[in-house]
Amino acid sequence: MSMLLDVLAMTMNNVKEILSPAYNNTKTFLINELAATGVSCYQFDENLVRQGLISCLEQESDNIIYPKLTLTYELPFTYYHRKKVYAFDAGWEYLANEECNKIQxxxxxxxNVCTIIDAVMISSLLEQIPDLWQKGEDENGIYMELNIDASFTEEKFSQCLTDYKEYVLKPFIAYLGNKKISQN
Known part of the structure; x- marks a missing residue:
């Protein structure tokens, strides 16, 4: 068991070396984009940060434990207005289980009570993401994926991150800016 834990720790340290440096860069990018589009009311929420959070194993409702490994980098932004919380999370997660090995x-x-990412916004963002990446929507937003295989490199991660910023984050923040302008 200790050898297995050593291998797991070494592997996760290697993955963190690739994924972690992008965190502060992406945080700064988001803060600058929010300020540039006039929606700096959305503030980075230090209380909800998940930077390099590792979780291992998953227990389903049938009380069986399944192998699953995640490494999460979450950038939470929140805006409080008239007792409503407007918030979004941007980020990425390394996911490995019996079915997949990917960065999402x-x-x-x-x-909480309102919606800032509607179906029209989701559809628009999905259309913009290059076909190089797998993409889709889930119950609360969208995702784009980079499969981890023999062709994975730091450069490929960097390109996916660049496309994520350009085709997902920038248009979304521009949308928030337009939405705020139309509400005034």
């Missing part, structure tokens, strides 16, 4: 970039609506 995501944008999720984390608002």
């Amino acid at each position: 970039f995501y944008l999720r609506d984390a608002s």
Whole structure:
């Protein structure tokens, strides 16, 4: 068991070396984009940060434990207005289980009573993501994926991150800016 844990720790340290440096860069990118589009009311929420959070194993409702490994980098942004919480999470997650081995970039609506990422926005963002990446929507937002296989490199991760910023985050923040302008 200790050898298995050593291998797991070494592997996760190697993966973190690739994924972690992008965190502060992406945080700065988001803060600058929000300011540039006039929606700096969305503030980075230090209380909800998940930077390099590792979880291992998953227990289903049938009380069986399944092998699953995740490494999460989440950038939460929140805006409080008239007792409503407008919030979104951007980030990426390394996911490995019996079915997949991938990095999934995501944008999720984390608002409480209202919605800031609607079906029209999701559809628009999905159309913009290059076909080079797998993409889709889930219950709270969208994702784009990079499969981890023999062709995986740091450069491939960097390209996927660049496309994520350009085709998902930038248009979404521009949308928030337009939405705010139309509400005034």
